[in-house]
Amino acid sequence: MSAARARSQGLLRLWPLLPALLLLGIFMVYPVADLLSLSFTDQAGRISIQNLALFMQRPVYARVLQSSFLISAYTTVICLVLAYPVSYYLASSAERVRSNLLLVVVMPFWTGFLVRTCAWLILLAPSGPLTQVGVWLGFQNVKLAYNLTGVLIGMSQALLPLAVLNMLPVMLGIDRNLLPAAAIMGARPAEGFWRVYFPLSLPGVAASGLLVFISALGFFITPTILGGPQETMIAQLIIVQIQELLNWRFAGVLSLVLLISALVVYYAYDRILGMSTLVGERAQPGRSRLSRLFDSSLARLGAGALGLIGRAASGMGLVLARLTPAPLRRPGRALQTTLVALILAFLMLPTLFVIPVSFTQSTFLDFPPRGLTLRWYEEFIHSQAWMSATIRSLYVAAIVAVTSMLLGGATAFTLARESFYGKKLLLALVLSPLILPRMVIAVALFYLAARLHFAGTDLALVIGHTIIAFPFVVVTVMVGFQGYNRQYDRAAAILGAKPSRTLLHVTLPLMRSSLAAAAIFAFMTSFDDLNIALFLTGGEQNTLPKQMWSAIILQATPILGVASTVLLILISAFLLASEVVRRQGVIRRRRAGAAA
Amino acid sequence: MPSEPQRHDTTNFKLRLTNVSKRYGHSDALVNANLVVSKGECVTLLGPSGSGKTTLLNVVAGLLPPDEGEVWIEDRLATHLPAYERDIGMMFQNYALFPHLTVYDNVAFPLRMRRERGARLRERVGAALAVVSLADKAHRMPSELSGGQQQRISLARALVYEPSIILMDEPLAALDKKLREQLQLEIRRIQKRLGITMLYVTHDQQEALLLSDRICLMNNARIEQVGSPDDLYFRPRSVFAADFIGDSNIFPAEVVTMSAGQACLRGPGGSTLQAATDLALKSGDKVQVMIRPERLRIGTPGQATELDDNCVPATLLETTFLGEATRYYASGPTGETFVSKALAGASSGVAPGEPVLLTADRDSIIVLSPDRDGR
Numbered sequence: 001m002s003a004a005r006a007r008s009q010g011l012l013r014l015w016p017l018l019p020a021l022l023l024l025g026i027f028m029v030y031p032v033a034d035l036l037s038l039s040f041t042d043q044a045g046r047i048s049i050q051n052l053a054l055f056m057q058r059p060v061y062a063r064v065l066q067s068s069f070l071i072s073a074y075t076t077v078i079c080l081v082l083a084y085p086v087s088y089y090l091a092s093s094a095e096r097v098r099s100n101l102l103l104v105v106v107m108p109f110w111t112g113f114l115v116r117t118c119a120w121l122i123l124l125a126p127s128g129p130l131t132q133v134g135v136w137l138g139f140q141n142v143k144l145a146y147n148l149t150g151v152l153i154g155m156s157q158a159l160l161p162l163a164v165l166n167m168l169p170v171m172l173g174i175d176r177n178l179l180p181a182a183a184i185m186g187a188r189p190a191e192g193f194w195r196v197y198f199p200l201s202l203p204g205v206a207a208s209g210l211l212v213f214i215s216a217l218g219f220f221i222t223p224t225i226l227g228g229p230q231e232t233m234i235a236q237l238i239i240v241q242i243q244e245l246l247n248w249r250f251a252g253v254l255s256l257v258l259l260i261s262a263l264v265v266y267y268a269y270d271r272i273l274g275m276s277t278l279v280g281e282r283a284q285p286g287r288s289r290l291s292r293l294f295d296s297s298l299a300r301l302g303a304g305a306l307g308l309i310g311r312a313a314s315g316m317g318l319v320l321a322r323l324t325p326a327p328l329r330r331p332g333r334a335l336q337t338t339l340v341a342l343i344l345a346f347l348m349l350p351t352l353f354v355i356p357v358s359f360t361q362s363t364f365l366d367f368p369p370r371g372l373t374l375r376w377y378e379e380f381i382h383s384q385a386w387m388s389a390t391i392r393s394l395y396v397a398a399i400v401a402v403t404s405m406l407l408g409g410a411t412a413f414t415l416a417r418e419s420f421y422g423k424k425l426l427l428a429l430v431l432s433p434l435i436l437p438r439m440v441i442a443v444a445l446f447y448l449a450a451r452l453h454f455a456g457t458d459l460a461l462v463i464g465h466t467i468i469a470f471p472f473v474v475v476t477v478m479v480g481f482q483g484y485n486r487q488y489d490r491a492a493a494i495l496g497a498k499p500s501r502t503l504l505h506v507t508l509p510l511m512r513s514s515l516a517a518a519a520i521f522a523f524m525t526s527f528d529d530l531n532i533a534l535f536l537t538g539g540e541q542n543t544l545p546k547q548m549w550s551a552i553i554l555q556a557t558p559i560l561g562v563a564s565t566v567l568l569i570l571i572s573a574f575l576l577a578s579e580v581v582r583r584q585g586v587i588r589r590r591r592a593g594a595a596a
Numbered sequence: 597m598p599s600e601p602q603r604h605d606t607t608n609f610k611l612r613l614t615n616v617s618k619r620y621g622h623s624d625a626l627v628n629a630n631l632v633v634s635k636g637e638c639v640t641l642l643g644p645s646g647s648g649k650t651t652l653l654n655v656v657a658g659l660l661p662p663d664e665g666e667v668w669i670e671d672r673l674a675t676h677l678p679a680y681e682r683d684i685g686m687m688f689q690n691y692a693l694f695p696h697l698t699v700y701d702n703v704a705f706p707l708r709m710r711r712e713r714g715a716r717l718r719e720r721v722g723a724a725l726a727v728v729s730l731a732d733k734a735h736r737m738p739s740e741l742s743g744g745q746q747q748r749i750s751l752a753r754a755l756v757y758e759p760s761i762i763l764m765d766e767p768l769a770a771l772d773k774k775l776r777e778q779l780q781l782e783i784r785r786i787q788k789r790l791g792i793t794m795l796y797v798t799h800d801q802q803e804a805l806l807l808s809d810r811i812c813l814m815n816n817a818r819i820e821q822v823g824s825p826d827d828l829y830f831r832p833r834s835v836f837a838a839d840f841i842g843d844s845n846i847f848p849a850e851v852v853t854m855s856a857g858q859a860c861l862r863g864p865g866g867s868t869l870q871a872a873t874d875l876a877l878k879s880g881d882k883v884q885v886m887i888r889p890e891r892l893r894i895g896t897p898g899q900a901t902e903l904d905d906n907c908v909p910a911t912l913l914e915t916t917f918l919g920e921a922t923r924y925y926a927s928g929p930t931g932e933t934f935v936s937k938a939l940a941g942a943s944s945g946v947a948p949g950e951p952v953l954l955t956a957d958r959d960s961i962i963v964l965s966p967d968r969d970g971r
């Protein structure tokens with residue numbers, strides 16, 4: 001057998017990667033490149049930097065850029081401060097408590113920014129309950145919405161789960177014996193915390209901070225609904241450029257800005273934790289990355305700063321301990337529980353306000369509801385626009401779940417089982433839709449679809465949603481593979497099973513729970529999306545989030561409460577289903593492990 | 597020859613636990629533990645997994661408040677003293693070195709907590725590192741050291757501030773045999789030289805026998821027996837103790853007469869056994885009897901008569917040659933298997949299947965108290 005033939009056979013093994021690569025190549029990489037290259041051409045298509053120059057010169061853009069970064073930075077700080085005690089609490093809880101509390105954290109994450117922003121609109125509005133409480137408490141001039149306060153409240157609540165989810169793995173990786181060890185050696189709790197726990201948790205804080213920052217930078221829902229003109233952000237500007245001014249070149253420039261910011265931040269993230277944490281390898285501070293981070297690479301870019309902060313905290317342990325307010329120096333579990341309960345309430349409760357509002361008799365979104373009526377539900381059911389949007393959302397999400405499973409499943413299986421040159425790069429490409437700002441993906445796809453005349457069709461929607469959903473499937477299935485013992489495959493092969501039969505009768509059944517979780521993930525990603533839908537739907541062809549968005553912009557009636565409630569119930573049901581499936585999978589795997 | 601067990605000095609103690617109990621929900625982790633450790637003594641906590649060793653250690657360290665009972669450190673009641681005020685050193689099973697601090701800063705940590713600084717700090721850290729011969733690794737990170745070196749850093753860190761008590765929770769469990777033996781000797785040497793009081797958890801009986809002045813044997817959340825290695829080996833008090841440490845022949849017997857610490861027992865096949873015991877027994881009691889294999893002699897029936905005391909007739913099953921010793925397996929009158937171990941060279945000249953006579957001296961026959969769980 002010749003070497004060439006062996007090689008081509010080797011490549012043949014990789015064919016399941018092809019569909020995913022084609023999809024990404026045609027509908028993401030090419031259009032994004034195309035869109036970005038627009039920023040460097042003028043009206044006549046010649047190479048020019050006039051758009052960039054324009055962007056630099058106009059003070060209004062500088063202001064938007066500045067407020068975008070400022071709002072993102074404030075949001076990041078608030079999220080970190082709130083996420084830290086929650087993660088700490090979760091990390092020090094028993095496994096069972098942790099997985100239940102984690103569900104509380106994740107639930108709002110999937111409930112969608114739109115529903116949650118709606119809820120804040122109800123709560124923070126000038127006549128809303130929180131403003132009333134403020135007035136009642138004797139504050140003058142309480143203004144919670146249509147300004148920076150409103151935007152920050154909404155955005156930090158929206159992004160808090162992300163912060164917790166990224167801090168937690170690092171905190172879980174901290175050896176539980178370190179704090180007791182410090183105590184035995186004479187460190188009081190506060191000093192032990194600052195000298196030992198805090199420095200070791202820093203990579204998690206940094207990772208959370210970076211991800212929150214970059215997600216915040218791409219926000220448009222919250223600043224549009226809860227902010228004033230002062231709080232305009234880049235993504236809003238992109239929408240205006242495309243939907244109102246039809247200025248593609250300028251949208252390209254703005255996308256470039258958003259994209260570069262994202263890439264810089266992810267580069268820093270990779271330096272600190274490694275992207276491998278995305279596919280489920282637990283961050284291991286104290287081992288590989290962190291130890292390198294604190295010594296040889298200390299001088300390196302972000303790591304250097306982090307190391308310095310860690311060292312400073314460690315060295316100033318006594319000072320920091322003295323500065324820590326007395327009740328926090330040795331917080332009892334009761335105090336911790338109260339604090340965490342308050343933060344989780346901030347996360348969970350506001351969203352529930354959309355439910356009573358859907359029953360109000362008035363024609364505004366107000367709380368408490370005036371009288372009770374099912375009128376808005378009737379209106380929702382009899383409204384052609386709302387019902388068709390709901391139905392479209394459901395079937396598009398179902399189709400996306402299927403396409404994502406096929407693409408993502410094939411990709412993950414191949415990536416997990418085969419090793420080949422350039423695999424890392426390929427994985428990076430496959431995961432890039434998680435990293436690129438969705439707004440950029442959406443605008444680029446719209447640019448392509450508009451020219452090929454398939455914008456506004458379900459096909460465009462399915463393609464767009466599959467691009468952003470299937471990487472989740474890849475991640476989930478690859479994580480599932482880590483809990484899956486390749487030995488079963490080999491055992492099946494030794495017993496004479498052909499590869500296809502092994503896949504069908506051994507591998508797939510064992511991976512069942514990972515696959516189910518992945519399908520639900522994909523479904524929800526599509527069901528919840530507004531970025532893609534914002535551009536790729538139009539006229540009567542809306543999805544539910546898009547329909548809600550239009551309603552908010554035009555006129556916020558209690559029918560929004562109904563739509564929010566519907567969305568909330570559907571998403572909670574899917575999420576609980578996925579959790580049940582996941583736990584069964586854990587049990588099954590334990591049994592399989594015990595039997596093996 | 598084993599020395600006589602020393603009366604333990606309970607007035608000049610370093611650490612004392614009285615009736616300490618700890619429960620997790622409905623399961624006991626520690627029940628009525630009583631233990632006294634004197635200054636400069638090394639006591640090992642030995643016992644199977646889940647027997648409460650770590651729990652006891654954590655109670656002493658102040659990491660776990662006991663439900664009942666008292667902890668005394670010298671003349672100070674320490675039951676509810678926080679860990680950071682106990683002046684105790686501890687080595688964790690997984691070392692618990694701070695991964696973000698250098699070796700030097702790790703060892704300096706407890707001194708810094710005591711507000712030591714400047715030249716004096718450097719001097720003491722240097723000295724502690726010298727004790728474990730790792731002075732040249734001071735500026736490495738813990739992750740750059742081998743398991744054995746990390747282990748020694750952890751020891752240096754526990755020693756550097758000269759705590760009055762050092763606790764070690766299976767510190768050597770993760771190491772390979774050779775390194776483990778080397779470090780056992782090192783720990784023993786340092787402990788003796790510095791006169792450290794030490795509580796050492798292990799479930800390796802060789803390690804316990806080698807390291808300790810006394811062994812505290814634990815089983816099922818209770819302290820089963822405390823005594824010198826010699827005591828535990830030759831004078832176990834319970835079936836569990838006899839079974840857990842070393843090889844043993846254990847068989848049932850019935851008390852015939854009992855007088856002045858001398859018991860006359862009816863053993864397997866109606867044989868008569870004479871044994872010394874301080875248990876309060878009366879005639880008719882059912883007991884278990886233990887004989888160590890090396891104390892059980894095997895002979896041909898002609899050498900003694902079955903009418904003599906402390907003789908059990910048996911049939912040789914198998915002979916295994918172990919090099920320096922030979923092990924004989926024999927089947928007793930009621931089918932139980934006896935093991936006898938004799939130095940090589942003294943061949944018995946008996947072939948498997950032939951009758952033999954098992955004999956033991958009166959002071960090699962140990963009467964065991966029945967276990968709590970009725971075995």
Ligand SMILES: Nc1ncnc2c1ncn2[C@@H]1O[C@H](COP(=O)(O)OP(=O)(O)OP(=O)(O)O)[C@@H](O)[C@H]1O
Pocket residue numbers: 620623624625626643644645646647648649650651652799
């Ligand atoms: N945090 C806990 N919650 C509930 N039960 C516990 C906890 N810690 C220990 N236990 C139980 O208490 C008992 C004693 O545990 P302990 O850790 O003291 O055992 P050990 O002798 O140290 O065992 P090993 O040799 O395996 O380390 C065990 O039955 C254990 O299951």
Ligand SMILES: [Mg+2]
Pocket residue numbers: 649650651765
């Ligand atoms: Mg233990």
